[in-house]
Amino acid sequence: MNVKEIKELVELVSRRGLAGLEIERAGFRLRIEGAPAQRAAPVFTQALADPATPEAPALPPAAPAAAVAQHVSPGPPGSGEREGFHVITAPIVGTFYRAANPDAEPFVKVGDVVEKGKTLCIVEAMKLMNEIEADISGTVVAIYPQNAQPVEFGEKLFAIQQR
């Protein structure tokens, strides 16, 4: 499954107002959650199917049946990936916000092309508004937490397909 196909699924969930959609194949699982109450773009999350590699990137490096896995190069944790999906994690514990304030447009949506340095979200702790920036240029392919959801240190926030 490539990014285009994933985007089509995201749009399907959004267009039909579906609560969600889940696809499971050998080695990987894709879940897309609709967010109709917030009138926001659907949030899609991808979960590892292989419990033996909890420190691995968002998608399993060894998933023979899944085309998505071809985009992933493993790399040591924290190093980022030179090819494929690059995962951005929370640098502090806090509350995840997709926009600067409740009336503002989200900083980014799934499918947006972002330049390195672009603000992706805010993680707030103790009235510290911590702007998280894209550390590579590419396409946003996943936004993991819901808006205003608490996130832990190191929790996955975004997946970006490097340009």
Place this chain on the structure above:
Amino acid sequence: MSGVTDPLEGRSFSHIENVIYLPSTPSTNDVAKAIVEKMLAETEDLRPTIIVAREQTTGHGRMGRSWTPLPEALAVSVIVPWPEGPERVRLPVRAGIALARGLSRAFALEVRLKWPNDLLVNRRKLGGILVEARANDEGEGWAVVGVGLNVRGTRKDLDSRGLRDATSLEDAGVASTKLAGVAPLSALLDILDAPLGEAGKDPLPEAFAAVSAHGPGDAMSVMDAGRSVSGVFRGVTSDGALRLSTRRGEETIVSGDVVLF
């Protein structure tokens, strides 16, 4: 140059290198963030800089909440390097403690902190702090500490504007000599003329307790993004997070507004 006056009357600072004084601006934090970008683009070096506005027209608080400007309020933003490691997340509470201590000393007041860093006198809001921060992919970071401080405004003025929960230095009974001219600004800059991240190396639970508006055992409610948590105040953690005893046990709260206390 004729027509240009130095509002700070030539005074100098030990830590602050630049003071930018604006008669009026929408938001000193936004100006500060633009200056940071320029500094990093041109020199890759942050210089301790303060932006001062006599009038801030669209200042904002947490999540874009508006900060109602008073006719004579000070808005100041300080650009500081973001301390590394665990001190990062402690900066907002450390800044609150530094300001509560400094303002109490400068104006002979008892300034208390409502968690995490609202500045209160007699349980009314004298000022607020909003920290906006960012780190690059090398882990280097900067922070802008924005401070709003109500200077003038009698009780009657404040009530007539519907600001029953607000107070000002004037309302708190500060002597008029300390409110004249640039005296309040000068006092505020003195407090900020120190690395805020180092303000009080004391462990946060004890340092916060010394200026806290909440006492152990006080009932309180915290609202965050539509959720409400009620419980009993148990102090703050070593990072400044709120410890609340609830029916489900002790909870640690990292973001939200204390709405009932």
